[in-house]
Amino acid sequence: MLCDKCRKNEASVHLTQIVEGKTLKADLCKACAGESGVQDATGFSLADLLLGLGAADEIKTEGAGARCPTCGLTQTDFKRTGRLGCATCWETFAVGLATLLKAMHRGDHHIGKVPRRAAHTLVISEKLQQLSAELEKAVHAEKYEDAAVLRDQIRELEVKLRGGGDAQGVA
Numbered sequence: 484m485l486c487d488k489c490r491k492n493e494a495s496v497h498l499t500q501i502v503e504g505k506t507l508k509a510d511l512c513k514a515c516a517g518e519s520g521v522q523d524a525t526g527f528s529l530a531d532l533l534l535g536l537g538a539a540d541e542i543k544t545e546g547a548g549a550r551c552p553t554c555g556l557t558q559t560d561f562k563r564t565g566r567l568g569c570a571t572c573w574e575t576f577a578v579g580l581a582t583l584l585k586a587m588h589r590g591d592h593h594i595g596k597v598p599r600r601a602a603h604t605l606v607i608s609e610k611l612q613q614l615s616a617e618l619e620k621a622v623h624a625e626k627y628e629d630a631a632v633l634r635d636q637i638r639e640l641e642v643k644l645r646g647g648g649d650a651q652g653v654a
Contacts, residue, residue, distance in 0.1 A: 493512060495511075551576075
């Protein structure tokens with residue numbers, strides 16, 4: 484099998500990526516794999532992996548982009564290595580990360596499995612957040628009767644959360 488990049492040498496490095504249920508494969512010779520940074524796990528280009536071979540080269544020509552004020556990591560560094568430098572990087576690169584995470588995971592909010600013991604708490608906590616937001620809107624709109632009902636619902640859920648009540652009534 485020939486290398487997908489140079490089309491001259493025999494491919495010895497085989498990469499597989501699954502994006503939205505579709506399998507993408509890249510077969511590279513040793514030289515092209517080395518040029519792409521595949522042999523060095525810390526230098527492998529995340530952009531090449533996610534966006535296709537050659538994407539990292541395009542990113543380099545775009546400029547450094549944003550820079551983390553704490554650790555100095557640039558957008559190009561992140562896209563090349565796939566690693567953030569510190570906690571501030573999450574805020575600095577938030578827009579790009581949201582897009583990247585949605586592409587990789589079909590969303591940016593966890594909706595998968597949760598340990599059975601934590602599911603009860605999670606459901607109630609999410610409902611409490613929703614009711615608190617509604618309560619704030621009701622008070623702001625001076626709908627005090629509605630606010631009182633919401634306040635009572637919040638208190639009931641807080642009691643369930645502390646006492647381990649049944650989450651069945653939470654919708």
